[in-house]
Amino acid sequence: MYPEYPPDLNDEQKEYLLFNLKDWSIAHGLAVRPTPTYVPTEQDPSAALATTAPVTLFPSLFPRVCFGQAASVVNAYNELYSAIASDEAWLKDIVEELTEIDDFMANLWKVHMEVKKEGYAHTLNLGLFRSDYMVHVDPSEPKPLVKQVEFNTIASSFGGLSSQVTGMHRYLRSVDAYPESMANIVTESSLPPSTSVPGLARGMAKAHEAYGKSGSGSPTCVLFLVQDMERNVFDQRHVEYALNENHGVRTFRLPFSRVLKDTKVDGERNLIYMPPQTPQKQYEVTVVYLRAGYSPSEYEDQTAWDARLQIERSKAIKCPSVLLQLAGTKKVQQVLATPHSPHLKRFLPDEKQAADVLKTFAPIYPMDKSEAGMGARKLATDPETANRYVMKPQREGGGNNVYRKAIPDTLKNLPESQWPAYILMEMIEPPEQSNVIFRNGELQKGGVICELGMYGACLWRQGQHDGEREVLENFDAGYLLRTKGDSSEEGGVAAGFGAVDSACLVDV
Incomplete structure (x- = not known):
């Protein structure tokens, strides 16, 4: 489907390209903290070093029609998931199927129920979403389509680095780091810039503004709730700096483990942040942006759940709230995308919007004992048919899925009572293409999937009333392209599987 790409480089061309790539990436914060396997901890005990983030040498080819299709449904997906998170009764039926077999889901629901009993202190909700797609080539279709891999409602990462990598590829083109043979493919118009940094910062700024005046009399701030040992810090910093510099919003980074130490909820349920470096100066938190709290491993004991409850019961706008985090589970995706499902039109009454979203769904089935679930179990336990599917749990962050022929053996070792915690999704079949990934100082060349x-x-x-809401802001906020070797099933950059990339749009 694609032209021969990318071209081979001779030693001088490769050296020149890498020289420019490494310098530009560090100068522009297209970087991560190195892993201990790359730079041993004893050589960097204070975590002062940074290295180029895993990136592709060349922008990857992507069908222009598919990029346009994905861009056209952003607002509809925003509408859809804001509606789902606002309909507690509908979500309750979905989530309660999982709470009996998934402690993490059960504990999240428990936090929501505790706050509901007390009464939510704020009616505003912020979603910074990322809907992930792959190009799907179906011989029966006249053109390729995008099919949704998953929808992320919490910690939708790499918006910061995405804006940078498109800039890097544009720069490499401008300094003749790419051979002449690429000139007609990689053009100014074929490299769409990603507006993810200003877009995500604008979303938080709008929520900060909507929060209104401080109720405690303290100055206001936005909190970035982060993991304790965050290697992907620069990705977050780009958004943080844009919020501060372009919108005048004071921001702080708060490790998840310090929530109970550095915050309190006052009598009016304002969330008060007490910076450990200046504890005498307190701030009222308008927005808590969660870049932590999405994985069960982060909740090691009850204090972590107490910390999440403290945030949830406060007046601060949560991005996301517990209900919005639960709306992003794979089970919800499955319920919407199961063939002939009636649920989509409940939340998207606009027929065109619903039809456009429906086109992006890949077939997904439950693994429960319903009629559809029993059919899925038959597919999943047969090695021949399982080869066309991926089995996914209700987890975020990469590295959790089970692919193709590994599915039957995984199910053999999993109690049948646990099977409903998974969904079965038909594999998306992308077109073949190649690229070169630069990771930890090494080049990896070969077939890739974007x-x-x-x-x-x-x-x-x-x-x-339940299900009622007023949408105040709804807009697209840029794009991300992640690329992985075609021998790797997983695509998470932070989990060690993929690289950040940019799209070179082509007509196919």
Whole structure:
């Protein structure tokens, strides 16, 4: 489907390209903290070093029609998931199927129920979403389509680095780091810039503004809730700096483990942040942006759940709230995408919007004892048919899925009572293409698979009755392209599987 790409480089061309790539990436913060396997901890005990983030040498080819299709449904997906998170009764039926077999889901639901009993202190909700797609080539279709891999409602990462990598590829083109043979493919118009940094920052700024005046009399701030040992810090910093410099919003980074030490909820349920470096100066938190708290491993004991409850019961706008995090589970995706499902039109009454979103769904089935679930179990336990599927748990962050022929053996070793915690999804079949990935100082050349993420921002006010809401802001917020070797099933960059990339749009 694609032209011969990328071209081979001789030693001088390769040296020149890498020289420029390494310098530009560090100068522009296209970077991560190195892994201990790359730079041993004893050589960098204070975590002062940075290295180029895993990137592709060349922008990857991507069908222009598919990029346009993914961009056209961003607002509809924002609408869809804000509606789902606002309909507690519908979500309750979905989540309660999981709470009996998944302790993490059960504990999240418990946090919501505790706050509901007390009454939510704020009606505003912020979603910074990322919908991930792959190009799917179906011989029966006249053109390729994008099919959704998953929808992320929490910690939708790499918006910061995405804006940088498109800039890097544009720069490499401008300094003749690419051979002449690429001139007609990689052009100014074929490299769309990603607006993810200003888009995500704008979403938080709109929520900060909507929060209104401080109720405690203290100055206000936005909190970035982060993991304790965060290697992907620069990705977050780009958004943080844009929020501060372009919108005048004070930001702080708060490790998840310090929530109970450095914050408190006052009598009016304002969330008060007490910076450990200046504890006498307190701030009222308008927005908590969660880049932590999405994985069960982060909740090692009850204090972590107490910390999440403290944030949830406060007046601060949560991005996301517990309900919005639960709306992003694979089970919800499955319920929407199961063939002939009636649920999509419940949340998207606009027929064209619903039809456009439906086109992006790959077939997904439950693994429970329903009629569809029993059919899926038959597919998953047969090695021949399982080869066309991926089995996914209700987890974020990469490295959790089971692919193809590994599915039957995994199910053999998994109690049948646990099977409903998974969904079965038909594999998306992308076109063949090649690229070169630069990771930890080494080049990896070969076949690759690309995954396009479309960011969206949505701010809404919950109505008085379940299912009611008023959408205040709804806009697209840039894109991300992640690329992995075609021998790797997983695509997470932070999990060690993929690289950040940019799209070179081509007509196919």
